[in-house]
Every structure is written in C-alpha cells, then in structure tokens.
Amino acid sequence: MHNKSVAELSRELESGKISSVELTREFLDRIKAEDGQYNSFITVTEDQAMADAKAADEQRAAGKASVWTGVPFAHKDIFCTNGVATTAGSKMLANFVPPYDATVTANFRTAGAVCLGKTNMDEFAMGSSNESSFFGPVTNPWGLSSGDKRVPGGSSGGSAAAIAARLVPAATATDTGGSIRQPAALCGITGLKPTYGRVSRYGMIAFASSLDQGGTMARTAEDNALMLNVMAGFDPKDSTCVDRAVPDYTATLNEPLKGLRVGLPKEYFSDQLSPAMEQQVRNAVKEYEKLGATVTEVSLPHAKLAIAAYYVIAPAEASANLSRFDGVRYGYRCEDPKDLNDLYTRTRAEGFGGEVKRRILVGTYALSAGYFDAYYLKAQKVRRLIQQDFINAFKDVDVLMSPVTPSPAFVQGEKTSDPVTMYLEDVFTIAVNLAGVPAMSVPAGFVDGLPVGLQIIGNYFEEARLLNTAHQFQQVTDWHQKLPQ
C-alpha cells in the first residue's frame, strides 16, 4: 500500500479494501522502522493519528467521506498544529505547542485526512539542504548505495525525503525561494509552489512574508492537485490571501497539451548548469514536443539579479518577523537572565542557529540608517524588473520550463562552510518567488543515479494549467514512480 498514490489510496479506502486504521498503522510502522536513517520527522503523532484514522473509518462507514477521509499525510513543522509541537526546526520553538491551528492545518482536519506527524526542515525555512535544523540533518533516500549521505534539499527536506522514502504519500511544504521545488527535485518527487496569496499563510510560521507561500508535495501531479484542492482559498485571517474562486484542480488534469506554448528562459540554461543536468531537462522538453507543445526560447533579462534582490528582501523581512522570539511569551528563554537586555540577547543567541542569526544580522544591516536606499529600496526596484520579465514572457508563452537546480543532490557538509555557495543552489528558483508566480518541480530523469527536476513556471493563478502540464508528462514518463535504491 505504501507505494500507492493518494488518489489510489483514496479509492482503496472507498472500495473498502483497506481501512484507514490499517493504512495509518502501515505508514506509522514504516516511519518507526525506517526514519532512523532519514530523520525526516521531528514529531510523530502516533496516538492522535490512530484516533483520527478510527474516526475517519467511522465517517466513511456513515457515508460522509471525502477524497481525503482517512488518507495519511504529514505537515511540514512550520504549520501550527493545535496541541502538537510546532518547532520550525528551531531550538527557539523546541518546546512550543501552539493552542491554535494554521488555516492549512484546519483545512486538512476538515477534509478528514490523517496527520502522521511533523516533518523536519531547515531552521525557520532558511536553508537549501536541511542541515540547519536544530533536530539534525535529513538524509536523502537517494544515493545511499554510494555510501555517501546526501542532502534532500531544503527547506522542506523532511517532507520531500519522507515522501521519497514512502513513509507518507503526501506532505505540506512551504517555498520562499525554492524550498518546495528544490527538495522535490533532489528527492525525485513532485512539488508545487502556488501563486503568492493562493494559500493562506495564517499559522504558517513566517520567514519572509512577501515571499512565503504554502504548497504541496507528493509523488504525482494528480496528488498535488488533490492537496491544492484542500489548501487553496480565501482566508479572512490573512490580509495577503486572495479572494478568488478556487477551481477543482483535478478537473483539467487530462486536458491535451496540443498547442501548449513552452518558453525556455535562456538565462536558465547557463554555464551554471552541468551538461548532464541540461541533457535531462532538454529530454523532458522533447517529451512535451511529442505531446504537441511548441517550444521557443525566451529571456528573463533580470533573472541574474534575483539572488541579490532576494538576499536583501528575505533577510530584511525575516529580521523583523523573528523579533517576536524574545523569550517573553513562549518558546526558549535563557537560564537566569540578569536583566532585560541579557534576556533578549542570550535567548536569541542561544535559541537561533547560525544561518538564522546570519540572516537576521544581514537584514538588520540592510534596513539600518544609511543603507536602506542602497539595499532595501534598490532590491524592491529590481524586484519589479524581475516581475516585469515574467509578465512579458507570459505574453508569448503559456509556461516556462527550466532546470530546478544546477546539480543533483550533494553530499552533506559539502556546502555548509560558505553560506553564499549554498545560496547559489536556488539560482533557478528564486525569481519565481520575487514575482509571485506559481511553479512546479517534476521528476525528469537521473544523473549519476540521482533525481533531476524539471521546473514548470506558470502565469499568476494558473496552477490548474501547471498541474495539467505535469500530469500529462507523468502519463508518458515514469521518473516519478522510481524507488530509491
């Protein structure tokens, strides 16, 4: 059962071939047996999951089931879960049990899905390798046979690794600069970052408010569509959430792709990309041509400035967003503070990890007197230029395709010495967040036995088109079905 997709499991439950209690037990047993080597979960909520599964079975017996009733899944540990520890991968929140739900969490509860636990992540979603987690690094299920432990990507590395290892069929995730697409690519699964404002951010612990977006991870595009059906929609508790009709994302999965106009941004096929990676991506594009798509080269002239703009805007917003972690109302507090300043400075020095502190300091610097115009304001202007690039590109094409990462999963520890080397991991994904458009990562082949992702970028609110584009590809390829060795 653990190799089946959400759509398949839902049908099994509906047919009565298996109960949610049996299914939940099976996944919980797999987590228990195998997660020791991946560390993809921070918290496993076994008792609550079994109780929810039982309730789901009763619901189904009463004829009140939805697609998700009784289907197991997991939440990235950035979504607040009432009564269950929510840590954001940080020592600062290691003891934090919120008395409230994120809107996304509440939506899955309402849908009847069974949450197995909370997945590991880079601390406060700051990272591209899941090595900044207070709860230890996550190991990619791929590439273990070589003897090296590789990163799953980040920051949603726990969700991606758990899905790749078949510990859970689907998991929520968030993406501020690539945190869904990059780990999805490195773990050989399918992930979607929706349009900014499509999914509520309420109860999702903030990293950079104008960039953060909750999204989906599963093995198939169809499962991503099922997840987005639950997650997308207006939330009066989030001022930046968009009040716009939500389509049934599964309804258009089978639309033919004949006539689809695909653009290849030339800046994303640069010399930063390894030739082997490029070959895989171009092969995938050829599949689309076979499906009837037309392919042209396009330009995103300001894309090369995306990382620079991002590393001003994201740290600046983060520096303020993370000020609330002060040891006063919740979370970590240093021992025996001798005065107020000691409480603040020691709580924050001890509670935050290195990468988080670096970003807070950079952000504080960029906003400080004398630097605001040169950094923050300049970055916001460049952000508009980047957005304009996408608006222009979508005048001529329906979707953009590119690699997700410059190279496949790297070995743990390889890029931790210099933060900038790590930042370049997101060179192809960051511009999408600055513009706020939706994008997916779809398994598209292997290099040296390690998965390669194809990025598909859509125009604002065109998630349905992205899912359709990805689903059709998965009807003619089986990269997403491969099992880690």
Added chain:
Amino acid sequence: MQWDIVIGLEIHVQLATKTKIFSGSSTAFGAEPNTQASAVDLAMPGTLPVPNEQAFRYAVMFGLAVNAEIGRRSVFDRKNYFYPDLPKGYQTTQLDHPIIGPGFVDIDLADGSSKRVRIHHAHLEEDAGKSLHEDFHGMTGIDLNRAGTPLIEVVTEPDMNSAEEAVAFARKLHSLVTSLGICDGDMSQGSLRFDVNISLKPKGSEELGTRTETKNLNSFRFMEQAIAHEVERQMDILEDGGRVIQETRLYNGERNESRSMRSKEEANDYRYFPCPDLLPVVIDDAFIQSARDLLPELPDERKARFREQYGLNNYDARLLSEDASMAAFFEETASHGKDAKLAANWVLGEFSARLNAEDKTVTQAPITGAQLGQLVARIADNTVSSSGAKKVFEALWKGDGDNADAIIEARGLKQVSDTGALEQMVDEVLAGMPDQVAQYQRETDPKKQKKMLGGFMGPLMKASKGQGNPKLFNEILLKKLNN
C-alpha cells in the same frame, strides 16, 4: 535676553473602537490582565494582522474635522525596537503614507483673538501593552490587553508660542475627538496623551533651537505647568551659555519636575520598512462620504449656534461648546430654564465651580441639566432670590430633594414679591431711618446716591427675613425716596 518659545505637539488619540486595530479582541477597559490578548495580539508564531475598518472610519472623521487631506492610499510600516510591552518586536504604524495629511485647527485665546495651528499629519498605529513595576520578586509584569488598541497620532507644526496656546490647542483637540465620539478623552487613563516639543530661540530669530520632548502630561493643568517648567529650564541653560540637549523628558506633575528618559541606545535606529503582511489601504469617495455622514455638530459650529440661538457672547459660547457633554448639559438647562443667559451663568458659574472643586466631569455630576434648568426658571421668574437659589443648588447637589420647587417650598425660600407687603416694609424701614433718608435726598451725585441705596437694603432684607425680592425692593425704594 528675550526668547521666543516654539511649541509643537504630538498627540496619541486612543480610538473608541470595539476591537483592536489588527485583531478581533475587545478593547474594553479594566479587564483582568491578558484576558483581552489574542494570539495575534501576543504575536504568536504564524499569526497575521487584519485591519479594523472602524479605525479607518474614525481616522477619516478626524481628518475631515481638522480640515485635512485624506490619504487615499495609506501604507503601514514596521517600526523595529525591542520592548517587553511590544510583542512583535515592531510597532505597526504609518511613516511615509499616513491616512491623514496636512490640516489645521483654529484656537481661541484669552485676549479674544484666534490663531490657526497647522496639523502636519495624523497616522494610524497600534498601542503597546503596559509594564507593571510592582514587585514581582524584582521582576516586571507585562499586561498586553492594551497592545493593539488603535491610535491616531496627530503631529502639529511648531505653531504655538506659549503654554496658553498649547493648552488651548489641547483643549480644542480634546473637544474635537470627544465631540466626534472617536475617543473617550480620559487623559488620566491615557486615552488621550499629549507630548510637547519645546524649543527656544532668540526673539525674532528665524532659526529653531534644539527641542526637547516632554511626556507624561495627564491633565491640562500638568501640561501648562510642564511647559512653564521646561521653558524655564531651557532658558536657564541658554542664559548660562549652555546648550539644550535633544532628549525626551518625563514630567512628574506631583512634584512639578522633569527628568531625562535616558535611552539605552544613544541613537535609536528603528529600521522602518513597509509591513509585508499588510497591503495598501485605499480610501475611496464613498468611504469618505460615509465618514462625513457620521460627523456630529463640531465645536466651532456649535459655538456659532450658541451665539445665534441663545444670544451668548463669544467667550461663554466657546466655554459651553467645547466639550460635548458640557454643551449637552447646558442645552438641557437652557431648555428648562427659560432664560438662556441666566442658564449659561449658572452652568459656567456655580455648576462648573462645583465640578472643579470635586474633580468631577460633567457626566459624573449628581444633578441633571433639567434639575438645574428648573432652578434657573425659578430665578428668572423671581420665585427665588439668587442667594436662595444657591441654597437650592446645594440641596440638589447633595441629593436633599430632587426638584427645585419642592426644595424652595420645604425650606421657605420663596421670595416675597407681593408689592403691597413689600411697600409696607419699605415704609416701616424708611420711617425708622429719617436721617439717612434726608441725607439721600440732599445728595446730588447719582453715584453716591446709588451707594447710599445699599444702606437701606440690609435692614429691608432683615425685615423680610431674607425673602424679599431685592429687585422689587429696589424699585420701591427709588420710587419712595425720589418722591
């Protein structure tokens, strides 16, 4: 050396909305600590702000009342600093695009002149919580009930040049916001907080001096004293050849002294930037019209009406129209009192003096406008003398009886206005004072005569046991003496 005093004010007006500016928590005063602090107010992880429409409506009403431009597109910014009563570690405020742009307020001064004070802008922001310094084993307690209460911060131009002008402006602003119903105006609870920026410059100089900001002025009286105190302090420094340091000073009204609030970081760097959790607020014509429709009669309009409708002079009309509850009390008194000017005299005289003496507001007064009006009517129709009326007022205030007529009756305060009886008393008194009568009649200076007339009133009042109508006594006396 002669100095010019330059004063600008910053006023925090706590808006009387039901809920906070960014959450649906109640703003009701006096709740148990932290019982009105929701997840949003506590800055729990992942929580987000959603602005309160009423706060914007109130701000626009204020803007219209001070003749200001309304910001059609206002933007919230984050002002970053750490303090335990500031849960997010930043205050959400408006820096570059406030809801209210430039405007002005005209104030009346004691010499009868008026002056225009310009408003630089007014912006919406959230209030902080409260730190309680009572002893918790050497710790400070934090109550976040007030955190997130909507404020408008009003910033004036440095247009005031004396304590009198600053206090007149402050009173006018108090009068405006209470009349609008957007603030309860209670300065002692901090609903309305005035910070005063003061600087001195050599008389006639164009260049402004270094200013200080004085905080913690929780009454108009303290405000006046604090300005006098700070002006003197700066003058002493400057005349000794020293320099005024730009700083914030905390005024202690009980001791009439101030001290520097030494900020721990010499230069605060607030790192303002637009709040990414909130979008620009666009105010359209319809919204402005809906706010305009809610505007009540404003103090300036009310003053003009009081002069017109009740025939009051400018001074009385201003005093009675400034405060909405005082104005309402006066109008009730006048409507029962038959004589509006007499009603005004009583409200501004006996009634106001009594409020001041007991440190009460109009709404806390133990008598109603109707009760006072009934008394005024009895003065107007000569039923009771003004000295008798004071006794009635006293009884009403103390609750010894609840209407003037009954008190007058019970205490025998009805004045004798029976001309026949009064004439008889006059005849008897004059008969007993032949020398004084003769002296009066010899006198040719009318001024002296008038003075001498008073000499007969004492014995007359005594003869009537205080109940003779003095006005009638006077008339009869004149008639008899001049014959």
Added chain:
Amino acid sequence: MSISREDIEKVAVLARIRVDEAQISALESDLGNILNLVDQLSAADTSNVEPLAHPLDAVQRLRADEVTETNQREAFQAIAPATEDGLYLVPRVIE
C-alpha cells in the same frame, strides 16, 4: 563591500543577539561574502522603477469592528516561560 567589526557589533545590538569575539570574526567574512553577492544590485538601472513591495497589485481588505476573540489566557500562559497573576514576567524594566 565589506562590513566592519563595528557594524557587526552595532547590528547585533539592534537585533538583540549576543555575539562573542570569535563569532564576530566569522561573521565578518560570512556577512562580507553575502554583501558582495548583494552588491550585484548596484549594476541594475532602476531609474524610473517603482519599488515592488508585494507581488500582487492588491489593496487591503478591512475587517468589521466586531469582537471575535475570547479569553484564552490560560491556554496561552500555559506555554509561557514565566507568568504570575496573569502577567508575563520579565527582568525588572528600568524606565
């Protein structure tokens, strides 16, 4: 662009993060590298470009002034580091 030790000490004070001597040296190099990356921005011609604060050109929705929150002090203070009599406790604040 490089960042000085003094700058690092200053932002650490603003951000209320204690940094020791050894950390400052590491931060000098790390933050210097990050700022070098960021300095690519100066190459962009942004004259006549409006800053973009938000990806969607949307305007703020306003909430009706109705009380929707109830008292949850007990739940919130159950996860607080130090409380007494319903108050959050911090080391004595000197005004």
